[in-house]
Amino acid sequence: MDKVIRSQAWGGPQTLTFRQFRYFIAVAEAESVSRAAQEIGISQSAITAAVQALELEIGATLFVRHQKGVRLTHEGHQLLRHARSIMAAVADARRAVSVRPEEVSGELNLGVTRMVSGYYLADLLARFSRVFRQVRVRVVEEERSYLEHLLVNGELDVGLLLVSNLGDRQALETELLVRSPWRVWLPARHRLLDSSVLTLAEVAAEGVIMLTMDELAETTSRYWAEAGLRPRIVLKTSSVEAVRSLVGTGVGIATLPDMAYRPWSLEGDRLEARHLSDPVPSVDVGLVWRRGAPLSTTAWHFIEMCREYSPRQSTQRL
DNA sequence: ACTTGACGGTTACGTCGGAC
């Protein structure tokens, strides 16, 4: 039976259900009602009804419907964050009852790269600390190569980083959590917004802002070279917020992993994102630990929590 | 034990717009 959250916002006996949030997240991630229905294993119309009921209940349009599927609106993006928090809270509640977290103590030494700490760490750490109150967490934010060194030496229990460029796969065990495709970020009313899918060649013809965080500059330079294109780089920055602001104000456009996309900048300028038709390899976020070494109990619980975490943002979770 | 109503599901069909 669904968990029912009573709402008095519009006067009537409206309800928000766990099921509605689950379907909403599935549609947002699949960017298609039909695909979401296939993934969940129910009919498309059941999803449509649940999403419509949610939109009615929330009092906002959550998706823009179009020929190839659906796309989140600004309000939809905002609700998605809350919906994921709700799902995470339910998972945590289940864990709090089933694993007796008060009996888990000790230390968790965690290594992260900047991109990961910016987008996944705060939420994961908050959840972990809320459930496992007896565990002291020590976080090291470093370059990927140095984290690998610390993991191999046993100075870190587990790493959460971009595994696409991982060096030492012999000594390290990896588990892919999130696969984030590249997207083109554009300011509102940009002429390229007429297309739902863009090519690298179209992007190269514009002024491009390049993000240099976490080896992304090397990655992007590689795919530009493989496509035989030389984009006009307007600016390089290691700050995602700077990229958002610069795109928002129309200084240039950018290609970035979908995980970093937010539909507005710090200044409140609107940003849009479009798919790339070129076969550019995704940016993969995953867990890394030393191969052959026994995992500590704290590390094991952290890995279990990460496995449940599903911030897919139309990415693929494996 | 039976009835009732709410809820979530399916099936069938409709509409729309892009591709050919």
Place this chain on the structure above:
DNA sequence: GTCCGACGTAACCGTCAAGT
């Protein structure tokens, strides 16, 4: 014009809990 794939709607069915 036709086909195809997208989402939406209507009618109906099965399940379950509460009431009698």
